[in-house]
Amino acid sequence: METTFPLRRQTIVMSCPPVKELLDLWPALKMESELYAEFQRITNQNLPNTFYAELDRHLPRLMTLFRQKASKTGKTADALAEILRIHDEQDSHDIHTKRTTVPHALPVYLREDVSGFFRTCTDESDELELEVVEVALFTVISDHDTTSPVHYQPVKTSVVIESDAVVSLPRFGEAFLVMFGLIYALHLSYPKALTNTLKFTQKILLGLESGKLSPRLQTLKNDLVM
Template sequence: MAEVEDKESTSSWASTGTWASSTRASWPAVFCVPQFSYDAELKLQQANSVYVANAITLTPEPKLKSAILNGLVEEIVRYKVYATDKEMEQVAHSLIKKHPCLTEPGSVTGCAGWKTSVKYKLANYRTRLRRLGCPEVTVNSLKLKPSGKSSAAYGVKKPKRAEVNFCPTYPSGETEESLENMRKSLLSDVKKKNNREAVKMKMEKTFAYRRHEVVQNAPMVDDFMTRWPALFEVSEVNAEFKRITTIPLQSKFMSQLDVYSEKLLKMFQERGGELGRRLKSVMAPICDGDLDVRRACILKAVCVYLGEDSDNLVKEYVGLDERSKTAIEETTVGIYVIKDHAASVEPEDTGIVLEGVKVLWDLENVAFAVTMLFGLMYAMNLSYPVELRYTFEVFQKIFMEMNGDKLSNKALSFKNRLFQ
């Protein structure tokens, strides 16, 4: 089913700018097919009546097909400009469910051609958005590719972990220069006492500028922390995560961890062999009955259960001597816990290290630190560390329920055991 390009005009979404990421929402569980133009809806209504009465399908003429595809794409970009294959299939299925007359005879799914057409139409639409300067698309233009990497498909920067606002447009009336001036004013604002509201307002307004920097330039953590010190506070990590995903970070992560805790404990207790012994060792401190300890033990046990080393997530040090300092500085991604003595219940310090830099410290407990680390992965657009990729996949897709429909075999096995 070949895609027909609409040459008449750029759609209202592109021309008015209402595709801006400020209007974005998470991809829906059920895609709602929008109302098409009046004449298109009239033709489809008549064709649906014929289909119900005589099972005769409609082969739409180019103008009708173009109206349908335009309407679908305008609805899609309310959520994202890069849709997955599965999401394209969801759109096509929703179309023939609402308008059965468009079912394709001979197709296994009844909508394979529509899926292909929508995919090409969306690609063409991205070309229009690129000309209009939509940052989510221009970030992938060939002129921004590294030298020697001229392929359009090389290193495409797009949402991969359920980011809703991946690379948003600047606020109306703001320019790169005005936002840079606001960033500079933030450097002094964060040093003032009782200035939280002013910092919060400016961080909100400079969000798009900050995201462009993170997505396009992939700055070193140390440099980014110097430019945006306000981001490396607990309240702003929570706020930035919500700006990016529309999901509350701390409350969701902690509540889901508590909801699954009993099932997780049962999973760990039922495991035998060498893995079972390792899990038992990790879970031993739970006997103290402290909620924070319980949460920390469960998170470490998740790592172990998935075949990963919990020391790569949380590393404990007794005293802060030169050896400990060196080990922390050599940590790429992780959480450190410093105790006065090995048997100490309350740690002297708990913090997060990224690229050898302490970015957060004096955190309440390990579970809270893990939550903040997960949030910083989104705020800095960092890839999950290879040695903890399954652990973070479980945090994202099972605990936080973000893109949970596509799991690795190991994460899927974990989920099946959790819900059995």
């Protein structure tokens, strides 16, 4: 992978072939460790170490902001309140619980519609019946509560790109990070409806290409340092 990196970057950036074609050529990118190595080749940054360090540093303030918003009225407040209610009902509140809650709550807080990206199914066969899906996370659960906005003990969460389940992971937070890494490594455009959430990950958590932020993200960044 190290040797073929220049050729791969030229192919990805200049030719923009379908993702399936790229992953057939370099199937190692489906492996979590190889994807992180590829990200480091591109950015000179350790993706999981930097992401989790920055996310964990901001977790207390993010949870406070979510609760403040949830105490108000409106659709965004109601949606956040439901996520936080389920979070508070968990028997365990370790770091993985919060790393699951925040990726679900952040796009809601930023008023983004995640219905097309965060999907839930109860049967692995349902996961394969994908219509045209550019980018999504499919969470497979063992119960039948598909209406719940967040699940803390899924069977697995699959990263789906161009209607293909590329990789599956046990935790939602890990799947979210791998999804971001694949979008970056494969030089894909951010899904329009999730742009602020992914730019928050890129520019605020990872400090990559930290140019001008949208007003919504600039406000959130200011709120985080208050």
